[in-house]
Every structure is written in C-alpha cells, then in structure tokens.
Amino acid sequence: GKAIALIGRNGGTPIEYVEGQRRYENVAPIICIPTTAGTGSEVTRSSVITEAATRRKLTLKDAALRPVLAVLDPELTFTVPKSVTAATGVDALVHAIEGYTCKVTNPISQALGAKAMEIIVSSLPEACQDGRNEEARYNMLLGSLLAGLCFGSADVAAVHCLAEALGGLYDTPHGVANAVFLPFVLKFNAEENKAMHAQLARYMKFAAESDSDEKAVEQLIQGIETFTRSLDIPKLKDLPGVRKEDFAKIVELAMQNGSTPSNVRTVTAEDYLHILQEAYSA
Ligand SMILES: [Fe+2]
Known part of the structure; x- marks a missing residue:
C-alpha cells in the first residue's frame, strides 16, 4: 500500500527508488489500519517489496513513506x-x-x-x-x-x-x-x-x-x-x-x-x- 502511494503517483519500479534513480516525492497521504500485530508498518518509513526476478527483498525507505495516520482497532485482528x-x-x-x-x-x-x-x-x-x-x-x-x-x-x-x-x-x-x-x-x-x-x-x-x-x-x-x-x-x-x-x-x-x-x-x-x-x- 505504501509503495502504491509512491509509485502510483510517480511511476517507475521499486528498485529505481531503492537505487536512487527516482526521488521519494509527491507521495499520496497514507492512512494505515493494521489487520495483524507485527510489522509496525503503520508507523515506519519502510515498505518491503520482493523483487520476483532475483527473489531479493527490497526495502523502500524514506520519511515520505511514513503514514499520516495509524488506527489501531483490536476487533480487526480477532x-x-x-x-x-x-x-x-x-x-x-x-x-x-x-x-x-x-x-x-x-x-x-x-x-x-x-x-x-x-x-x-x-x-x-x-x-x-x-x-x-x-x-x-x-x-x-x-x-x-x-x-x-x-x-x-x-x-x-x-x-x-x-x-x-x-x-x-x-x-x-x-x-x-x-x-x-x-x-x-x-x-x-x-x-x-x-x-x-x-x-x-x-x-x-x-x-x-x-x-x-x-x-x-x-x-x-x-x-x-x-x-x-x-x-x-x-x-x-x-x-x-x-x-x-x-x-x-x-x-x-x-x-x-x-x-x-x-x-x-x-x-x-x-x-x-x-x-x-x-x-x-x-
Ligand atoms: Fe520484521
């Protein structure tokens, strides 16, 4: 979801951001409502994507990927x-x-x-x-x-x-x-x-x-x-x-x-x- 907020507006592929060919800018505002208790992604600046060709996990990391709002509702994890x-x-x-x-x-x-x-x-x-x-x-x-x-x-x-x-x-x-x-x-x-x-x-x-x-x-x-x-x-x-x-x-x-x-x-x-x-x- 966080990668979509970035790439949906700017285009390109995750690797281009990881390698610095594209800039983390113009990211759509992100609201995260976790449905598992684990990643903490609702408060981090990271988004982890697996690159299918190399089977590598890439981490997109930038302050612009930090959600503007996190909502924790225990019922959603029942x-x-x-x-x-x-x-x-x-x-x-x-x-x-x-x-x-x-x-x-x-x-x-x-x-x-x-x-x-x-x-x-x-x-x-x-x-x-x-x-x-x-x-x-x-x-x-x-x-x-x-x-x-x-x-x-x-x-x-x-x-x-x-x-x-x-x-x-x-x-x-x-x-x-x-x-x-x-x-x-x-x-x-x-x-x-x-x-x-x-x-x-x-x-x-x-x-x-x-x-x-x-x-x-x-x-x-x-x-x-x-x-x-x-x-x-x-x-x-x-x-x-x-x-x-x-x-x-x-x-x-x-x-x-x-x-x-x-x-x-x-x-x-x-x-x-x-x-x-x-x-x-x-
Ligand atoms: Fe982890």
Missing part, C-alpha cells in the same frame, strides 16, 4: 489465525530487540523497545490462545506499534537480514523466518555486549532483576527458544523448500542486506553460515 498471530507477534518482538540492540541504537529506540518487549511477551500467548481476547489483541497492536517506532528510530539487524533472505527464496512467512534465527543470533550477539542482552532478559521477565548478567543471558536464549516453541512456530529444517544447498545463497543475500552493518556484533559471511547451520540442526 479472526487472525493462531499461526499468523504467533508469527507476526514474534516479528514485532524482533523489531523491539533489534531496534534496542543494533549499532545505531539510541535512548529513544531503547525506551520504546523495552516497553514493547514487556508488552509483547506477556500478551502474545493470550492472543494466540483466544483470538477474541480484546485486551490481549489491543496490547499486541500497541506492542507492535511501539516496536515499529523502536526500529524505525534505529534499524533492524542480523535476524532480519537472514529472515529476509529466507523469505525471498522460499516465501517463508516473515515472522516465522525471524523466529527460527532469533535464539542463535542472540547467542552470537550477546558475546559483544553481555550487560545489554542481560537487560533484554529482564524486560521480558525471562530473568529476575537480581540475576547476574551471565545467568540472565543464558535465560534469554533459553527463554526465547521456549517462548517460540510454546507458540508452535516450526523449526528451520521443517520449513517448506529449505535446503542446505541454498545456504551459500542465503548468506550472500543476508550480506547484501543494508541492515547487516547495523548488527551489534560485526557479522561476516562465515558467521552467517555458522548461525544458519546452528539453526538448521536445532
């Missing part, structure tokens, strides 16, 4: 199936985590991310269990919006880079693709900044305030794995189409992603391959 609720909810959680931890993080993205993590972890299981739980559905929309503002004020990072590569190749639902990589990227990233990752565990109530950073980081990784499993999100090796033969291509696509340099720990192609292998053997 009939979202459980699997979609879970996957989109985890996407929102990853927005909060990556916006909070990435290299371009700042006090604003951290304040938004901390609140979003707390809300999402406490509300998502309820929203999955009973889709008509209005309070849980409202909280998920709120958490998703806060998470959108969080990464919109910073960036996403390695989880999204791998997830977008996977989604481009196999059409894996974006939130599922995020979920399968999240614990392994967290394990990799925590080495860079233990105190920060320990704090994430405390916001999500996987660790107590009194736990040491060391213990809290362990509980973060364990807690996230248990959380996504409790939501019945499949594992990497069980996803349709995923083949080890494509790992080099996934790594290549992830390395090309504009958010790879934003990851809190510098990530190389070898690192991506290692994370992929770990996720695949889980």
